[in-house]
Amino acid sequence: MPQLNRRRFLTLSGAAAAAAGLAGTADLHKAFAAAPAEGQVTTTPTFCEMCFWRCGGIAHVRDGKLWKFEGNPLDPQSQGRLCPRGTAAVGAHYDSDRIRQPLIRVGERGKEQWKAASWDEALAFVAERMGKIKAEHGPESMALFNHGFGQRFIQHMMKSWGAINIAGPSYAQCRGARDVGFQLTFGAGVGSPEPTDIRDTDCLVLIGSHLGENMHNSQVQEFAQAIERRVPVIVVDPRFSVAASKAKYWLPVKPGTDTALLLAWMNLLVTEGRYDRAFVEQWGHGFDKFAAEIKGYTVDWAAEETGVSAALIRAAALEFASHRPATIIHPGRRVNWYGDDAQRSRAVALLNALMGSWGRKGGLFIAAGMKIAPFPLPAYPKSDKPHADGADGVQYPFADEGITTSIRDATLSDKPYPIKGWFVYSTNLMQALPDPRQTLAAIDKLDLLVVCETVPSEIAGYADVILPDTTFLERHDELLVGYGRTGWTSLRQPVVAAPHDQKPSWWIAQQLAQRLGIGACMPFKDMEEYLSYRIEKSGHNWQDFKKQGVIMGPKQPITVETGLALSFDTPSGKVEFWSERLAQAGFDPVPKYKPQEPAPEGHFRLITGRAPVHTFSRTQTNPLLHDLMPDNDVWINTATATRLGLKHRDYVQLKNQDGVLSNRVRVKATQRIREDCVYMVYGFGHANPALKTAYLKGASAGGLNTRYATDPLMGSTSIHSNFVSFVKEA
Numbered sequence: 001m002p003q004l005n006r007r008r009f010l011t012l013s014g015a016a017a018a019a020a021g022l023a024g025t026a027d028l029h030k031a032f033a034a035a036p037a038e039g040q041v042t043t044t045p046t047f048c049e050m051c052f053w054r055c056g057g058i059a060h061v062r063d064g065k066l067w068k069f070e071g072n073p074l075d076p077q078s079q080g081r082l083c084p085r086g087t088a089a090v091g092a093h094y095d096s097d098r099i100r101q102p103l104i105r106v107g108e109r110g111k112e113q114w115k116a117a118s119w120d121e122a123l124a125f126v127a128e129r130m131g132k133i134k135a136e137h138g139p140e141s142m143a144l145f146n147h148g149f150g151q152r153f154i155q156h157m158m159k160s161w162g163a164i165n166i167a168g169p170s171y172a173q174c175r176g177a178r179d180v181g182f183q184l185t186f187g188a189g190v191g192s193p194e195p196t197d198i199r200d201t202d203c204l205v206l207i208g209s210h211l212g213e214n215m216h217n218s219q220v221q222e223f224a225q226a227i228e229r230r231v232p233v234i235v236v237d238p239r240f241s242v243a244a245s246k247a248k249y250w251l252p253v254k255p256g257t258d259t260a261l262l263l264a265w266m267n268l269l270v271t272e273g274r275y276d277r278a279f280v281e282q283w284g285h286g287f288d289k290f291a292a293e294i295k296g297y298t299v300d301w302a303a304e305e306t307g308v309s310a311a312l313i314r315a316a317a318l319e320f321a322s323h324r325p326a327t328i329i330h331p332g333r334r335v336n337w338y339g340d341d342a343q344r345s346r347a348v349a350l351l352n353a354l355m356g357s358w359g360r361k362g363g364l365f366i367a368a369g370m371k372i373a374p375f376p377l378p379a380y381p382k383s384d385k386p387h388a389d390g391a392d393g394v395q396y397p398f399a400d401e402g403i404t405t406s407i408r409d410a411t412l413s414d415k416p417y418p419i420k421g422w423f424v425y426s427t428n429l430m431q432a433l434p435d436p437r438q439t440l441a442a443i444d445k446l447d448l449l450v451v452c453e454t455v456p457s458e459i460a461g462y463a464d465v466i467l468p469d470t471t472f473l474e475r476h477d478e479l480l481v482g483y484g485r486t487g488w489t490s491l492r493q494p495v496v497a498a499p500h501d502q503k504p505s506w507w508i509a510q511q512l513a514q515r516l517g518i519g520a521c522m523p524f525k526d527m528e529e530y531l532s533y534r535i536e537k538s539g540h541n542w543q544d545f546k547k548q549g550v551i552m553g554p555k556q557p558i559t560v561e562t563g564l565a566l567s568f569d570t571p572s573g574k575v576e577f578w579s580e581r582l583a584q585a586g587f588d589p590v591p592k593y594k595p596q597e598p599a600p601e602g603h604f605r606l607i608t609g610r611a612p613v614h615t616f617s618r619t620q621t622n623p624l625l626h627d628l629m630p631d632n633d634v635w636i637n638t639a640t641a642t643r644l645g646l647k648h649r650d651y652v653q654l655k656n657q658d659g660v661l662s663n664r665v666r667v668k669a670t671q672r673i674r675e676d677c678v679y680m681v682y683g684f685g686h687a688n689p690a691l692k693t694a695y696l697k698g699a700s701a702g703g704l705n706t707r708y709a710t711d712p713l714m715g716s717t718s719i720h721s722n723f724v725s726f727v728k729e730a
């Protein structure tokens with residue numbers, strides 16, 4: 001890869017990574033901007049898919065070879081800078097582990113024996129098997145698991161064919177409980193990107209949200225600016241995160257006790273009258289019943305429960321309450337920790353309501369969008385069967401999106417009807433879903449498993465057919481019509497050709513649609529036709545858009561201060577301190593605290609999170625990011641390590657309460673974590689040998705996640721419910 005100039009990249013990004021990601025983006029950006037451009041260079045704007053922040057970038061191609069990817073200054077998500085993963089998108093294009101052509105399984109499922117196939121052969125195979133499932137069971141028996149922006153036309157094709165069981169891990173394994181908690185309280189979820197006005201805030205409270213390790217670009221940039229402005233930051237985390245190192249107050253809570261803290265904070269502020277009375281009087285529903293319900297949750301009690309001193313709990317509350325309404329209690333993003341997460345998220349929402357921060361400058365603004373005309377597409381067929389994915393609120397009354405784990409349950413139980421096929425697009429279910437043993441058992445029952453992937457992930461290893469997708473730098477996708485301080489629209493367009501016989505997902509969808517007899521669902525020649533129609537029909541210039549990559553929407557009021565009139569789409573039309581809907585469905589109308597089970601003797605709770613230079617399990621094989629961080633380690637409190645005779649950088653295996661053993665992983669003995677838990681970055685320990693770069697490097701947090709609780713309100717599954725002990729290497 002001479003065109004990559006790896007040596008320079010590595011020196012720069014090594015330093016950036018050492019700065020824990022915060023200063024890193026800027027340094028990287030500057031260094032790249034200063035690099036001399038030799039040879040013929042063309043630049044093309046497109047938006048990033050290395051994670052789901054979808055930053056606008058500009059790709060540089062030198063002498064026909066992809067050279068670098070940097071921020072597009074016109075784009076609100078990047079503001080001209082990319083994070084280390086975005087910069088390393090170049091590595092995804094050049095990755096030698098990529099799947100190069102369609103593959104059809106020849107040996108036993110999971111044994112990784114394949115024959116190379118032409119696209120015609122592979123698509124005909126899929127269409128024939130799908131047709132058989134439809135004939136025998138109906139199209140509802142073919143489920144779709146999907147994640148990422150490239151899913152748009154795959155999902156459209158599947159819905160046009162009659163599929164109704166569709167889910168991604170971004171709901172039940174990520175932000176679902178948060179959006180339900182906020183929906184029940186304010187009548188609106190938070191969505192992505194989160195409308196946190198960190199730029200104008202006077203105080204930021206982070207509960208778990210580890211900004212700076214969790215690298216959502218523009219949010220982290222605003223966070224860095226807030227730190228420069230000396231905005232007080234309060235971090236609640238059992239681990240001394242990067243964010244905690246920038247905080248005025250760090251509350252090292254015992255894992256799983258956040259609801260106790262939140263209830264005690266609210267009781268304190270209500271009792272002492274330190275809340276936004278005007279907001280609560282005008283907009284609150286059931287406030288008196290709420291206040292009576294939380295009366296018993298005192299600060300002293302919370303100190304016992306959380307392990308944080310009463311003085312610290314109180315000082316933090318007085319601090320953030322004094323800045324109201326320009327105070328943000330960050331809603332978080334991956335909130336699926338303990339299986340009671342919708343209620344904990346509701347407590348976070350209620351605390352924001354007490355601060356009067358909803359729709360306020362420096363609080364949570366109401367994101368603006370923009371209108372882009374649709375391309376006329378035929379309507380989807382209607383099914384008279386219920387959803388097997390929990391999405392129609394029968395099993396989980398407040399679920400408003402498909403639930404991955406419910407589709408898996410239905411596959412295992414044949415209830416409410418058999419699920420015979422899975423189409424998996426851009427999600428590595430073996431790492432992302434809890435209890436991989438159940439995922440395997442479900443796969444065993446399938447007549448068809450199609451996996452559309454870029455690299456040989458674990459899930460691809462079990463496929464009957466693998467369809468190799470392009471990376472985002474090699475394809476068009478649907479328009480991104482985003483929400484934020486103003487709406488915006490972003491373009492994804494090909495920058496370089498796919499290196500082998502990979503095809504873009506929209507093309508795969510269109511070709512498969514034709515073979516399934518539903519070709520009319522994608523009535524356009526190519527994406528230029530589709531996208532330019534939408535753009536021009538909306539009154540914008542297609543050629544300009546291709547050059548700039550971004551169109552900004554009109555200014556709209558997003559806070560009370562800029563002229564926004566508040567309204568709440570709840571049954572009472574108000575902010576529901578007491579939830580009528582929860583009461584009617586038989587749930588607690590005000591969140592209650594329920595303690596978590598203690599760790600078994602000799603065990604530690606396993607908690608997890610992100611590293612700034614990797615995304616989930618998707619980037620470990622990227623040569624540039626692999627060089628920065630080839631594996632993860634397990635954080636253990638120094639005192640615990642000493643007691644157990646473990647030395648810093650020793651290798652251990654983790655054994656969970658169900659006897660599942662991890663791959664070997666190095667000990668990071670540190671005082672930056674409580675003694676009752678251990679921490680690992682999620683996404684490592686890849687088990688597919690075809691993923692040569694990442695195979696068996698580090699340990700898989702997902703693999704140890706065999707015990708999980710399911711949120712009774714909306715079906716999300718917990719990730720921090722597992723306990724581990726250590727097995728020393730002989």
Ligand SMILES: Nc1nc2c(c(=O)[nH]1)N[C@H]1C(S)=C(S)[C@@H](COP(=O)(O)OP(=O)(O)OC[C@H]3O[C@@H](n4cnc5c(=O)[nH]c(N)nc54)[C@H](O)[C@@H]3O)O[C@H]1N2
Pocket residue numbers: 051052174175207208209210211213214215216236237238239241253254255256257258332333334335336337607608609610611612613614615616679720
């Ligand atoms: N670099 C990078 N950035 C990413 C991603 C990525 O893969 N890589 N993924 C993106 C996505 S999709 C998501 S959902 C977000 C996730 O990022 P966030 O929403 O910020 O975080 P979580 O993963 O929920 O939380 C991890 C933090 O919670 C702490 N924690 C663990 N248990 C507890 C507890 O009981 N109480 C409290 N208060 N804290 C606890 C951990 O120590 C850790 O610091 O990150 C996004 N940003």
Ligand SMILES: Nc1nc2c(c(=O)[nH]1)N[C@H]1C(S)=C(S)[C@@H](COP(=O)(O)OP(=O)(O)OC[C@H]3O[C@@H](n4cnc5c(=O)[nH]c(N)nc54)[C@H](O)[C@@H]3O)O[C@H]1N2
Pocket residue numbers: 049147148150169170173174175334425426427428429431432433452453454455457469470471472608609615616617618619682683701702703705719
């Ligand atoms: N134990 C544990 N489990 C978790 C989490 C955790 O912290 N710990 N986090 C949860 C969260 S917050 C989330 S959002 C989910 C994420 O879950 P997933 O979305 O499953 O995340 P990835 O591991 O990135 O898997 C994405 C797969 O898509 C492939 N891919 C990447 N780009 C493309 C592309 O352009 N086209 C195609 N076709 N494929 C592509 C990658 O190679 C990768 O195998 O995981 C959840 N599960």
Ligand code: SF4
Pocket residue numbers: 048049050051052053054055081082083084085086087215216217
């Ligand atoms: S935050 Fe980083 S990885 Fe995510 S879209 Fe932006 S540049 Fe890409």
Ligand SMILES: [Mo]
Pocket residue numbers: 170173174175333334
């Ligand atoms: Mo997520």
